[in-house]
Amino acid sequence: MVRHIQEESDMGLWSFMKGAGKSLFGGEAHAGEAPKEEALKAELKELGLDDSGVDLAVEGDKVIVKGKAVDAETKEKIILAVGNVDGVASVETEDDADTSDATFHTVEKGDTLWAIAEKTLGNGSKYQAIFEANKPMLKHPDKIYPGQVLRIPKA
Known part of the structure; x- marks a missing residue:
C-alpha cells in the first residue's frame, strides 16, 4: 500500500517507487532522473487530464502539486500520473481538502x-x-x- 502521510492539516505527501514508472525521456540516458515540469504537464495533457487550476513544481525527486483541481478524482489522477513516472519518489500536495476517500x-x-x-x-x-x-x-x-x-x- 502506498503511504499517504499527512504532514500538516493542509498538506499531503504520497510516496512512489523512484525507479519504477513511465520514462518521459524516451531512453536510458536519464533513467532515474526526475523530469521537468514541462514534461510532466505534457504527460497530463497526453493523458487528457484537466490540469486547469493546477501548477507543478519539481524539487529533486519530489513533485509538488499546487492549486485546486476540477474535482477530487481528477486531483488524485494527476497525483498518480506524475508520481508513476520514472525518477519521481514522492508527490506533495499543497491542499489535501479536495481528495476523496479513495x-x-x-x-x-x-x-x-x-x-x-x-x-x-x-x-x-x-x-x-x-x-x-x-x-x-x-x-x-x-x-x-x-x-x-x-x-x-x-x-
Whole structure:
C-alpha cells in the first residue's frame, strides 16, 4: 500500500517507487532522473487530464502539486500520473481538502487487478472498477507493473 502521510492539516505527501514508472525521456540516458515540469504537464495533457487550476513544481525527486483541481478524482489522477513516472519518489500536495476517500495500492510482483480487487474490495470481479478508476493512465487491465501506484475506488 502506498503511504499517504499527512504532514500538516493542509498538506499531503504520497510516496512512489523512484525507479519504477513511465520514462518521459524516451531512453536510458536519464533513467532515474526526475523530469521537468514541462514534461510532466505534457504527460497530463497526453493523458487528457484537466490540469486547469493546477501548477507543478519539481524539487529533486519530489513533485509538488499546487492549486485546486476540477474535482477530487481528477486531483488524485494527476497525483498518480506524475508520481508513476520514472525518477519521481514522492508527490506533495499543497491542499489535501479536495481528495476523496479513495485508497491507493502499490502493485507488487505477481499482482493482477483481479487479485488487487479481491484484496482491497473483497471481490475479484470488481477489478473493472479499479481499471476505470485508473483511466487514462491504464490502457488495459493486464498492463500493470511492480511499483505502480493505483487508485482504489471506495467499495
